[in-house]
Amino acid sequence: MVDFADNAEQAAFRKEVRATIQDRMPEILKARPDEAGERGGGWGRPTGARGEAMDVWRATLNEKGWVAPAWPKQYGGGDLDAVQQYVMNETFAEERAPKPRVPDVGSTIMVHGSDAQKQEFLPPMIAGTTNWCQGYSEPGSGSDLASLQTRAERDGDDFVVNGQKIWTSGAHVSNMIFMLVRTDPEAPKHRGITYLLSPMDVPGITVRPLVQMHDAAEFNETFFEDVRVPVSNAVGEINRGWYVGATHLDFERSSIGQAVGQLQMLDSLKNFLIEERDSGNGRSRLNEPDAPRGEFADRYIEANVAKTLSQRVISMQGRGLIPNYEASMTKLFSTEFRQRIARTATKLLGRYGDLRDREYETSPQRGRWATMYLSSVSATLAGGTSEIQRNVIATRGLGLPRG
């Protein structure tokens, strides 16, 4: 029988996490950014009082090793097991507490990096002094990533990098980049690639913003012109970076769906719809005969499916395994599910569901559902499209032949 209840140790840990949030998290962080009248999401450290409060909060969490809960204590992590990490994420989501986390490149360095790289790159990730962006995609290489053309030529102790990356999320606020570059153009396409780390503030890197349909400019084009990167910044073996990059994607796809927060999101919508129905202001269609109530129930079931898929990934990580097609299942389901949540929400909010101006007083919940309707499209592309996840599940998970 599957028993999801906490044992005594897990219950005590859950209590400790909740008490830390309730007692020590700065007051300003208790309101979500959009409720506090600020832009939510986005990249980089928030500005002003919220940014300062986040620094205090990060320092508090660092005392306990909770910014990188999975990492060994030696690198500033918490050495928590997989279940403790899950309990922690769930409690943060329930308390709606922001949680600074280390980038997935850190977990990749933990698997493939040298001791010197771990000493150099991991502590600043925990301290929050480095922001990383990902240089994988190129104008002609997205799903077929192994066709990438950005070239790194050896010159003494350096590589000299030339080429272009695209869709580089957060490059405009990052001071470090990890990227895949071609180091052997003669080798078969998966073989001549290296996984390289570089500061962003070096001569030859230019970043140009790309604006999305919900008006945010979160990703960029990134150009490299004779950029010098020390050879010692290659993670894993030179020309075998494809496999390092694949480990990175497995970590990215494991966490991309953030399933734990989705039940809270549905609860918040349900409470809002009930309050609005009771006030009779027309922003809730709950009592209308054709309101999609059954669809809303489906979303609740799916939230629990998403949670179980995440638990599987977490339990694998806890056993020291790197989830592969299991991470693809979680990513695929959670990101497509997010689109269904937004669709159901906008239907239940009727004609108010399309309002997304957060300052407009009739925009439901500061317009978050209409914004989510638009922004959730991109999540099924980032980190590999849904079709690519299905290919991974079909071939590596089910053993079906490649098409």
Ligand SMILES: Cc1cc2nc3c(=O)[nH]c(=O)nc-3n(C[C@H](O)[C@H](O)[C@H](O)COP(=O)(O)OP(=O)(O)OC[C@H]3O[C@@H](n4cnc5c(N)ncnc54)[C@H](O)[C@@H]3O)c2cc1C
């Ligand atoms: C919000 C967002 C953030 C991103 N951030 C980053 C980032 O930080 N760094 C980075 O490097 N990249 C980033 N990307 C890029 C992302 O990884 C690519 O968009 C994605 O891999 C798809 O590549 P593409 O856009 O070139 O589409 P294409 O590969 O051209 O695909 C076009 C269509 O064809 C389908 N298709 C392609 N090949 C197959 C196949 N073999 N089987 C079935 N269908 C197929 C795709 O599913 C898609 O529908 C981001 C993208 C988004 C949307």
